[in-house]
Amino acid sequence: MTRGLSRARSAEWFRRAVAVIPGGVNSPVRAFRAVGGEPLFIRSARGAYLEDVDGNRFIDYVGSWGPMILGHAHPEVVRAVEEAVRKGVSYGAPTSLEVEMAEEIGEALPSIEKVRMTSSGTEATMSAIRLARAFTGRRKVVKFEGCYHGHADALLVRAGSGVATLGLPDSPGVLPDVAAQTLVLPFNDERALEQAFEAHGADIACVIIEPIVGNMGCVLPKPGFLSKVRELTERRGALLIFDEVITGFRVGYHGAQGLYGIRPDLTCLGKIVGGGLPVGAFGGRSEIMRWLAPEGPVYHAGTLAGNPLAMAAGLATLRVLKRERETLYPRLERLTTRLAEGIAAEAERCGVPVRVNHIASMLTIFFTDRAVTDWASAATTDRERFRRFFHALLERGIYWPPSPFETAFVSAAHEEAEIEATLEAVREAMRALA
Numbered sequence: 137m138t139r140g141l142s143r144a145r146s147a148e149w150f151r152r153a154v155a156v157i158p159g160g161v162n163s164p165v166r167a168f169r170a171v172g173g174e175p176l177f178i179r180s181a182r183g184a185y186l187e188d189v190d191g192n193r194f195i196d197y198v199g200s201w202g203p204m205i206l207g208h209a210h211p212e213v214v215r216a217v218e219e220a221v222r223k224g225v226s227y228g229a230p231t232s233l234e235v236e237m238a239e240e241i242g243e244a245l246p247s248i249e250k251v252r253m254t255s256s257g258t259e260a261t262m263s264a265i266r267l268a269r270a271f272t273g274r275r276k277v278v279k280f281e282g283c284y285h286g287h288a289d290a291l292l293v294r295a296g297s298g299v300a301t302l303g304l305p306d307s308p309g310v311l312p313d314v315a316a317q318t319l320v321l322p323f324n325d326e327r328a329l330e331q332a333f334e335a336h337g338a339d340i341a342c343v344i345i346e347p348i349v350g351n352m353g354c355v356l357p358k359p360g361f362l363s364k365v366r367e368l369t370e371r372r373g374a375l376l377i378f379d380e381v382i383t384g385f386r387v388g389y390h391g392a393q394g395l396y397g398i399r400p401d402l403t404c405l406g407k408i409v410g411g412g413l414p415v416g417a418f419g420g421r422s423e424i425m426r427w428l429a430p431e432g433p434v435y436h437a438g439t440l441a442g443n444p445l446a447m448a449a450g451l452a453t454l455r456v457l458k459r460e461r462e463t464l465y466p467r468l469e470r471l472t473t474r475l476a477e478g479i480a481a482e483a484e485r486c487g488v489p490v491r492v493n494h495i496a497s498m499l500t501i502f503f504t505d506r507a508v509t510d511w512a513s514a515a516t517t518d519r520e521r522f523r524r525f526f527h528a529l530l531e532r533g534i535y536w537p538p539s540p541f542e543t544a545f546v547s548a549a550h551e552e553a554e555i556e557a558t559l560e561a562v563r564e565a566m567r568a569l570a
């Protein structure tokens with residue numbers, strides 16, 4: 137049953153926000169533009185639940201867009217941050233916490249022999265591309281349509297007219313000749329990648345990919361696709377960059393690279409490795425990483441890179457994941473599968489065409505009758521139906537990602553009770569869509 141959310145305080149905060157913050161938010165997806173209506177202002181969160189400024193409680197499937205795999209305010213993370221903050225929050229000097237973080241990351245992801253911390257995923261991918269260009273002496277970057285790697289200019293590029301044609305700016309302010317150095321290909325399209333290498337191979341510095349895509353909604357690599365990307369980049373002397381900002385420590389303790397047995401040359405991380413505080417990271421083979429200043433000539437820096445508070449939150453998170461990995465990840469998979477299959481069954485019962493893509497604790501509902509394997513098929517989702525579905529869930533206490541092209545996340549704090557409550561809300565929401 138819907139309960140008519142009280143939104144007075146959120147509305148008041150949003151009115152004040154839009155007066156002083158562009159769009160009233162510090163990141164566009166939070167503004168509910170894809171689903172309509174005004175965003176809710178969150179006061180606090182604990183476990184699998186959010187509470188907004190009007191006192192409404194929600195089962196949370198955004199999880200801060202990925203970091204909160206343990207759920208909100210996990211006691212071990214809270215304690216680690218409390219202890220760290222009493223020692224001061226930032227020194228601008230090396231700390232043992234950064235060494236421990238680098239060791240933890242390298243142990244979980246053996247392809248990362250050396251790693252640099254940043255303060256966001258954007259900085260991680262931006263720096264990884266600069267490093268790849270310097271290391272190879274080449275200029276071009278290959279990315280895939282529907283993959284998002286943060287907002288560095290080289291990556292805010294949309295596809296040109298053909299797979300071998302140069303990219304076009306995907307935002308005002310990105311210069312055409314910057315965009316022209318980026319090729320944008322269809323995800324899961326081996327032939328397109330071969331054509332790109334045939335046309336530009338000697339000048340392709342790197343291929344950057346979300347090995348499991350979260351940013352067109354959850355889209356899985358077709359069997360053999362990632363191996364093909366690895367083989368082609370290897371053979372043509374381009375670096376393979378796995379953007380695991382979402383999938384790192386999300387789809388397993390060893391990330392997507394562990395799941396698929398692919399060893400990328402560089403990996404970008406973020407979200408979970410910061411436990412919800414501002415963190416990104418990029419790392420890989422020592423022979424590449426030694427090109428970074430001050431050891432090598434490629435510049436990368438950051439006032440708060442490796443910040444002790446962020447390291448404390450990230451280390452506490454990784455240590456819980458490492459300690460509980462044998463049971464935690466299978467349980468997340470079980471709960472997520474129950475949810476995904478339950479949603480598909482409810483839609484089927486109501487005659488609403490959906491495809492629910494899911495893996496580990498990631499899932500996305502596409503309102504389409506086509507298999508969703510790339511941006512073109514993801515874009516067939518019925519956005520109006522998604523909008524109505526989103527609000528029907530919100531009214532019933534379920535906080536789903538406010539965009540049809542994002543991934544929902546199940547956390548370790550979700551129990552069977554939350555999944556069943558969500559499916560009850562889905563049942564009612566689907567009936568309203570039929």
Ligand code: KE4
Nearest residue numbers: 163165201256257258284285286381382406
């Ligand atoms: P940040 O700069 O937002 O920390 O990370 C950029 C980034 C890089 N790579 C991947 C695969 C990512 O998913 C992201 C950021 N993800 C988005 C939404 N999925 C964050 C939400 C937002 O932009 O507010």
